[in-house]
Amino acid sequence: MTPRMTRVLLSVAAPVLALVAAFAITSAVLLVAGDPAGEVWATILSWPEPRNLVNIVNSATVLYLSGLAVAVGFRMNLFNIGVDGQYRIAAFVAAVVAGEAWLPGPLNAVLAILAAILVGAAWAGIAGLLRATRGVSEVISTIMLNFISTSIVAYSLRQVAVREEGSNIIGTKPIPESSRIPGFSISSEVSTDVYGFLLIAVLAGVGYWVALNRTRFGFDLRATGQSQTAAVASGVNVKKMTVTAMLVSGGLAGLVGLPILFGNAYSYGSTFQSGLGFAGIAIALLGRNHPIGIALGALLFAFLDEQSNPLQILVDVSPDIVKITQGIIVLTVVISYEVVRRYGQRLEQRQVAQALESSDNTKAEVRA
Amino acid sequence: MTKTAAFFSAAALLLSACGGNGGDTGNGNNGNDGEAAQSDIKVGMAYDVGGRGDQSFNDAAAKGMDQAVEEFGMESQESEAADGEPESAREERLRTFADAGYNPIIAVGFAYSGAVAKVAPDYPDVHFAIIDDEGAQGDNIANLVFAEEQGSFLVGAAAALESKNGHVGFIGGVEVPLIQKFEAGFVAGAEEVNPDIKIEKTYLTQAPDFSGFNDPAKGKTAAQGMFDAGADVVYHAAGGSGGGLFEAAAESGNWAIGVDSDQYELADESVRDSILTSMLKNVDVAVYEFLAEVEGGTFPSGSVRYDLEADGVGYSTSGDFLSQETIDKMEEYKEQIISGDITVSAEP
Numbered sequence: 001m002t003p004r005m006t007r008v009l010l011s012v013a014a015p016v017l018a019l020v021a022a023f024a025i026t027s028a029v030l031l032v033a034g035d036p037a038g039e040v041w042a043t044i045l046s047w048p049e050p051r052n053l054v055n056i057v058n059s060a061t062v063l064y065l066s067g068l069a070v071a072v073g074f075r076m077n078l079f080n081i082g083v084d085g086q087y088r089i090a091a092f093v094a095a096v097v098a099g100e101a102w103l104p105g106p107l108n109a110v111l112a113i114l115a116a117i118l119v120g121a122a123w124a125g126i127a128g129l130l131r132a133t134r135g136v137s138e139v140i141s142t143i144m145l146n147f148i149s150t151s152i153v154a155y156s157l158r159q160v161a162v163r164e165e166g167s168n169i170i171g172t173k174p175i176p177e178s179s180r181i182p183g184f185s186i187s188s189e190v191s192t193d194v195y196g197f198l199l200i201a202v203l204a205g206v207g208y209w210v211a212l213n214r215t216r217f218g219f220d221l222r223a224t225g226q227s228q229t230a231a232v233a234s235g236v237n238v239k240k241m242t243v244t245a246m247l248v249s250g251g252l253a254g255l256v257g258l259p260i261l262f263g264n265a266y267s268y269g270s271t272f273q274s275g276l277g278f279a280g281i282a283i284a285l286l287g288r289n290h291p292i293g294i295a296l297g298a299l300l301f302a303f304l305d306e307q308s309n310p311l312q313i314l315v316d317v318s319p320d321i322v323k324i325t326q327g328i329i330v331l332t333v334v335i336s337y338e339v340v341r342r343y344g345q346r347l348e349q350r351q352v353a354q355a356l357e358s359s360d361n362t363k364a365e366v367r368a
Numbered sequence: 369m370t371k372t373a374a375f376f377s378a379a380a381l382l383l384s385a386c387g388g389n390g391g392d393t394g395n396g397n398n399g400n401d402g403e404a405a406q407s408d409i410k411v412g413m414a415y416d417v418g419g420r421g422d423q424s425f426n427d428a429a430a431k432g433m434d435q436a437v438e439e440f441g442m443e444s445q446e447s448e449a450a451d452g453e454p455e456s457a458r459e460e461r462l463r464t465f466a467d468a469g470y471n472p473i474i475a476v477g478f479a480y481s482g483a484v485a486k487v488a489p490d491y492p493d494v495h496f497a498i499i500d501d502e503g504a505q506g507d508n509i510a511n512l513v514f515a516e517e518q519g520s521f522l523v524g525a526a527a528a529l530e531s532k533n534g535h536v537g538f539i540g541g542v543e544v545p546l547i548q549k550f551e552a553g554f555v556a557g558a559e560e561v562n563p564d565i566k567i568e569k570t571y572l573t574q575a576p577d578f579s580g581f582n583d584p585a586k587g588k589t590a591a592q593g594m595f596d597a598g599a600d601v602v603y604h605a606a607g608g609s610g611g612g613l614f615e616a617a618a619e620s621g622n623w624a625i626g627v628d629s630d631q632y633e634l635a636d637e638s639v640r641d642s643i644l645t646s647m648l649k650n651v652d653v654a655v656y657e658f659l660a661e662v663e664g665g666t667f668p669s670g671s672v673r674y675d676l677e678a679d680g681v682g683y684s685t686s687g688d689f690l691s692q693e694t695i696d697k698m699e700e701y702k703e704q705i706i707s708g709d710i711t712v713s714a715e716p
Contacts, residue, residue: 051463055456062454154543154574167503168478168546170575191490192456264455270544270575271479275452309457310464312447313412319450 006347014340015286018332025332026325030317039315044307044322051190052306058194059302060295061201061259062273066280067287067294068208069252073138074289075212076225076245082127082142083253084277085149090120091257092153092172095268096160098261099173108179113200113258120254121247123149128246132239138246146277157268171269181262197259204252205291211248221245253277282330288337301326406441407663412470414461416477418582419448422608423634424627425581425651429476429499431629432655440663445470449479451579458483466491472662474655475499478546479578484509495667497658499651500546502671511671512654516546517553517712518705519647519681520603522698523625524557526645526683527601528565529694530623537568537594539587539613541580541606545715547571550605550627550647552716560701560710568594568602572609580609587612595620601644603627614639623689632686646684650674677706 023041030037048056066083073080098112127145130136161170183193212218223231224241232238256276257268265272283301287293308322413433420430426448437444445468447461458480465473466487472495475484485504488496497510504511527536538554540547551569558565570590572580580586587609594602595616602617603625604610610627617624618639626632626646635643654674661668674680683698690698704710 052460055454055460058456059454150574150577157575158543163545167481167501168544169481169503170545191486260454270542271455271482273452273454274577305453305457306460309460310447313445313461313464313468313470316445319447323450 010344014337017336021332022328025328035317050187054192056302056306060298061198063298065256066276067283070280070284071289072249076221079139080249082145085146086120086123086250086253087256089149090116090254092268093119095172098175101176105178116254117251121251124246124250128243132242171267174267195259195263209291409442410470411444412465412473413446414475415448417449418608424607428629428651432652436659462487466494510668515675516549517714518676520550520553521557521712523647524554525561528558528561531601533600535566535599537599537602539604540571543571549714581607583609584612588616591616617642630684644689648682
């Protein structure tokens with residue numbers, strides 16, 4: 001087997017191992033609880049209806065952006081827990097800007113997207129600055145900023161909210177039709193469209209890959225993440241990198257809520273989806289911070305969420321079982337990557353040892 | 369770093385799984401054993417966050433359905449919302465019910481407003497009912513709404529009458545217009561009795577974070593703060609978080625006021641002696657009456673308002689903690705509200 005093939009096999013083995021383990025553990029939980037494991041898996045693993053496919057792609061788009069935002073920080077060893085707060089305050093500002101419609105049509109949408117990126121970046125930037133100038137752990141500051149963001153949004157929402165007659169939901173002014181981002185329909189039978197924002201998410205993924213792997217900035221970022229001292233020695237300004245990385249992470253986080261805003265909700269209200277930032281952490285881990293890996297992770301999580309929805313109605317099992325599966329997947333992924341990494345290392349060592357041994361033998365023969 | 373991250377996110381995911389509602393998925397009411405009438409109606413019930421077992425709002429809806437199921441021999445199935453789920457999940461829940469042949473479908477809570485408005489037109493032959501919302505309108509949608517401010521007015525008056533310190537409190541689950549109706553009524557009732565009364569007010573979370581309806585720990589902290597500040601009667605409109613208030617009240621020897629259901633009957637025995645009264649929001653009556661009409665062959669649509677007059681809201685006296693004078697006074701206010709001498713505002 002060539003070393004290259006071994007490497008490919010090993011990198012595929014890790015996630016497969018993790019999924020199989022998660023599958024087994026979830027089944028065990030189901031069996032212990034006395035639930036029909038077979039029916040549960042049959043429902044979850046059945047091929048989705050077209051409208052469910054649309055929902056899966058849409059949820060995955062949102063989760064993907066969240067995963068990307070977290071991954072930028074991870075690559076530099078920054079743990080941005082604050083994506084949750086960043087996306088909510090950014091989505092709120094975008095909703096207000098788009099709702100006010102200061103510019104006509106699509107320009108209005110562009111302005112709102114830029115506003116979201118700026119707000120998300122600024123919000124994360126606070127944590128970056130605190131870390132760079134005062135050494136405050138970004139874990140603490142971002143999680144605190146989450147609470148502040150929640151309160152600011154709630155407070156501001158009450159200032160600008162419009163309330164539909166008879167409804168208990170309050171929200172920002174709806175975005176005018178001309179500024180919405182049109183989706184694309186996959187079939188005439190499905191009333192829900194795939195988010196047009198999907199394209200922007202793909203662009204963000206490509207941009208992430210290029211910036212990290214093909215630019216000086218990306219090199220500095222990865223270098224700082226792997227060894228700060230080495231990075232400093234090679235002339236990287238770590239403080240500047242910390243702030244920049246948080247700004248980029250926050251800017252991406254600013255995009256997270258926008259597919260929902262421009263493709264479905266059209267306003268930021270009391271039923272706007274929460275908790276997307278935390279899902280992003282799990283997905284970035286699952287995807288090993290690689291843009292394709294994150295996409296697969298986002299699709300997997302979206303698939304599990306969507307397919308678990310009818311569980312309670314059809315098989316009488318709480319859809320919460322899927323949350324357990326997701327949690328286990330995250331754990332098993334980390335463990336199995338470690339196991340596979342160690343195995344790979346040992347394999348390499350053995351090969352090196354063999355190579356050395358044989359060259360020793362040749363030398364010995366030569367001497368003799 | 370990665371390991372810390374893994375730990376955190378796994379913990380978060382697992383916690384949210386536990387937070388939901390562990391075991392109560394089944395309802396044990398699929399059909400009837402035959403002695404009562406057999407109806408061929410299949411009811412689908414979509415709960416809000418917390419679901420059956422929240423000892424509050426969702427439980428009240430469940431009670432109404434259970435009663436109808438038992439009485440008419442209907443078949444029923446239920447499903448509950450998860451915290452932080454996307455809009456599409458709520459739509460999907462309703463569609464799954466409709467596709468599986470459930471009719472009528474009852475959506476519990478205003479969070480379903482958008483979902484009902486979107487799904488109902490796609491299934492013109494299926495009948496929907498939504499509780500606490502008049503935003504989703506349609507020929508096949510019944511809107512069951514309540515005058516929470518009127519019931520809250522009565523327990524507000526009771527709180528003021530029973531308070532020794534002239535100091536009461538209100539804990540809202542999530543700051544949304546619906547819960548502000550409870551606050552408005554409670555404050556108006558307390559001030560009607562005692563214009564100088566001191567009233568603590570707090571909301572556990574802000575929309576769109578709806579965890580305030582299902583977080584007893586937060587409820588307990590908020591309640592302890594109020595009791596420490598000198599309040600001796602605290603009312604909650606916080607769904608499952610109310611359990612925390614009861615614990616805090618029992619530990620500190622103060623009064624709590626329950627909400628939605630008669631919480632004296634539902635709460636744990638160790639805390640029930642701290643529940644002065646409960647503001648009853650008879651979601652069960654509304655659900656039962658809706659199902660009774662469906663059983664009778666008519667499908668109501670449009671708004672049905674349940675107020676004091678219609679016995680849609682009220683208060684409980686289980687435990688016999690309210691003094692006779694207090695009850696007399698409350699009955700007096702009740703008459704005045706029904707006759708229109710007192711109008712209770714729905715906004716704080």
